[in-house]
Amino acid sequence: MKKINIITYILLSISFFACRQKTTPINPILDKGEQLIQISQKQFISDKMEIGTVSTQCFEDVVSCNGYITAPPNGIANLSTPISGIVKSIHFTVGDYIKKGQLLCTIESGDLISLQQNFAETAAILSGIKADYERNLALHKAKIGAEKDLISSESNYKAAKAKYESLKLKLQVLQLDPNKIKEGYFYSYLSITAPINGCITKYNLILGQFTEQQKSLIEIVDPNQLQVQISVFEKNIHQLKIGQKLYFKTLSNPNEVFTAHLSAIGNGIDSETKTILCLAEIEKKHQGRLYKGSFVETEIITNQKDSEALPSKAILKSGSDRYVFVLAKSDEENYYLRKEKIKIGSESNGFSEILDPKNLAKVLTIGVYNISVE
Numbered sequence: 001m002k003k004i005n006i007i008t009y010i011l012l013s014i015s016f017f018a019c020r021q022k023t024t025p026i027n028p029i030l031d032k033g034e035q036l037i038q039i040s041q042k043q044f045i046s047d048k049m050e051i052g053t054v055s056t057q058c059f060e061d062v063v064s065c066n067g068y069i070t071a072p073p074n075g076i077a078n079l080s081t082p083i084s085g086i087v088k089s090i091h092f093t094v095g096d097y098i099k100k101g102q103l104l105c106t107i108e109s110g111d112l113i114s115l116q117q118n119f120a121e122t123a124a125i126l127s128g129i130k131a132d133y134e135r136n137l138a139l140h141k142a143k144i145g146a147e148k149d150l151i152s153s154e155s156n157y158k159a160a161k162a163k164y165e166s167l168k169l170k171l172q173v174l175q176l177d178p179n180k181i182k183e184g185y186f187y188s189y190l191s192i193t194a195p196i197n198g199c200i201t202k203y204n205l206i207l208g209q210f211t212e213q214q215k216s217l218i219e220i221v222d223p224n225q226l227q228v229q230i231s232v233f234e235k236n237i238h239q240l241k242i243g244q245k246l247y248f249k250t251l252s253n254p255n256e257v258f259t260a261h262l263s264a265i266g267n268g269i270d271s272e273t274k275t276i277l278c279l280a281e282i283e284k285k286h287q288g289r290l291y292k293g294s295f296v297e298t299e300i301i302t303n304q305k306d307s308e309a310l311p312s313k314a315i316l317k318s319g320s321d322r323y324v325f326v327l328a329k330s331d332e333e334n335y336y337l338r339k340e341k342i343k344i345g346s347e348s349n350g351f352s353e354i355l356d357p358k359n360l361a362k363v364l365t366i367g368v369y370n371i372s373v374e
Contacts, residue, residue, distance in 0.1 A: 049367030067230030075225030085109030198222035231275035
């Protein structure tokens with residue numbers, strides 16, 4: 001008996017909640033030949049219905065495409081060492097923001113010592129050869145010295161000077177001071193410094209590690225110069241113009257919308273994807289909050305217009321047709337609504353463009369789907 005009571009209670013509860021969730025039946029009535037829908041004031045309030053009207057809204061035509069966050073050539077640096085050696089010290093870690101000229105690491109190298117030694121010796125030899133050349137030149141001008149001695153000394157001088165200048169340039173590439181080395185001051189290690197401001201995004205360094213010449217060691221990206229690189233289908237490219245606004249979202253932050261402006265439109269079509277590469281400059285207020293390589297979904301605003309509109313939730317969908325409920329009249333106890341067929345255009349930000357806004361002064365904007373009327 002107890003089990004039967006429990007089952008009965010459960011069935012009654014289910015029936016009660018089902019009735020609560022079901023909209024109160026609404027019976028159409030005829031008023032002077034016009035079919036109206038009657039809703040009591042009590043039901044109108046309990047279902048939290050609202051009456052509104054059309055308003056002017058901005059609608060945007062968009063071109064949707066995907067892309068990535070990238071850095072321009074001046075906004076990224078990939079560093080390597082121009083000379084082989086062993087990592088002596090590291091002065092950063094991934095994610096650190098560094099400034100141009102800041103020391104990143106040092107490299108000890110036997111090749112570096114040999115280069116400095118070769119330069120210092122060449123500089124000393126060049127000094128003697130130059131003096132000998134100048135002496136032979138003076139003798140030749142005085143018609144005392146032999147011409148073959150002048151030619152020989154000039155040849156030696158030019159060869160020594162060429163070697164000296166070549167070694168000097170190599171030292172300058174390594175950011176070493178040739179004048180100090182010429183005077184006998186040798187650098188014991190090579191300093192690698194940052195060529196741009198930015199964040200360390202990658203590195204391939206370990207203390208004591210042997211690094212080969214031209215091997216990539218450090219990547220620096222300036223977060224303030226990041227841009228959006230997008231691929232636009234050929235059929236849409238004619239709609240694009242430099243300066244158009246672009247909205248985009250990233251996978252890491254899908255709830256926030258970022259803005260940019262179209263800055264470059266490519267003129268070559270990828271043979272496989274049939275898309276054209278375009279670039280957009282990110283607005284300054286977003287700089288520093290994005291990451292190179294992030295995938296983005298974008299919408300390019302190609303046209304804007306102001307139109308009469310209703311909230312999309314005020315529109316009842318029935319197959320390919322769209323309807324609204326217009327307030328025909330009301331009294332102290334009831335509201336009387338008329339089902340009106342409409343045509344809609346663009347949809348944006350929760351609003352639908354109304355192509356024929358006449359006779360829509362008062363429309364049911366909230367609670368439309370509580371009315372089940374065929």
